[in-house]
Amino acid sequence: MSEREHKVSRRQFLSYTLTGVGGFMAAGMLMPMVRFALDPALKAGAESSMEAVCELDDLTDTPQRFTWSFSQQDSWYESTVEQEAYIYLDGDDVIALSSVCTHLGCTIAYNEDESEFACPCHGGRFTEDGTNVPGTPPRRPLDVFEVSVENGTVYLGEVNRRD
Numbered sequence: 001m002s003e004r005e006h007k008v009s010r011r012q013f014l015s016y017t018l019t020g021v022g023g024f025m026a027a028g029m030l031m032p033m034v035r036f037a038l039d040p041a042l043k044a045g046a047e048s049s050m051e052a053v054c055e056l057d058d059l060t061d062t063p064q065r066f067t068w069s070f071s072q073q074d075s076w077y078e079s080t081v082e083q084e085a086y087i088y089l090d091g092d093d094v095i096a097l098s099s100v101c102t103h104l105g106c107t108i109a110y111n112e113d114e115s116e117f118a119c120p121c122h123g124g125r126f127t128e129d130g131t132n133v134p135g136t137p138p139r140r141p142l143d144v145f146e147v148s149v150e151n152g153t154v155y156l157g158e159v160n161r162r163d
């Protein structure tokens with residue numbers, strides 16, 4: 001091989017060097033930005049968490065209102081979620097009803113004298129077990145929380161629809 005075949009011109013040398021250095025610099029700047037943008041999506045999905053709400057000894061067969069709050073991370077946004085439920089005992093089972101009316105989402109209240117829930121917005125009514133009263137606006141029963149009891153403490157999780 002002749003020396004001439006391996007010779008790199010000054011222009012080529014500068015072009016290769018600048019392209020390489022420029023590429024490293026661009027990658028160095030872009031990688032953190034890409035990582036930041038994708039970070040929430042790369043994390044494992046939010047697991048269903050159970051929150052301690054009350055003690056089993058607090059409960060009776062009459063629905064009682066309990067409230068609790070927890071922080072929630074939704075991608076880049078962290079917020080505090082306020083929740084409430086009407087919890088009662090059905091034999092040995094713990095039932096936790098959502099207080100959100102299934103008509104248009106107003107907050108219901110329990111009327112102990114009538115033994116039923118009433119919605120202040122459009123006159124919706126639900127029986128003590130959360131069943132919608134026929135002839136009133138709600139077309140389905142109140143949603144129920146996932147419930148677990150451990151060491152005498154009642155934990156509530158996700159709200160589930162029942163039809």
Ligand code: FES
Pocket residue numbers: 101102103104105106119120121122123124125137138
């Ligand atoms: S929102 Fe409850 S009856 Fe309409």
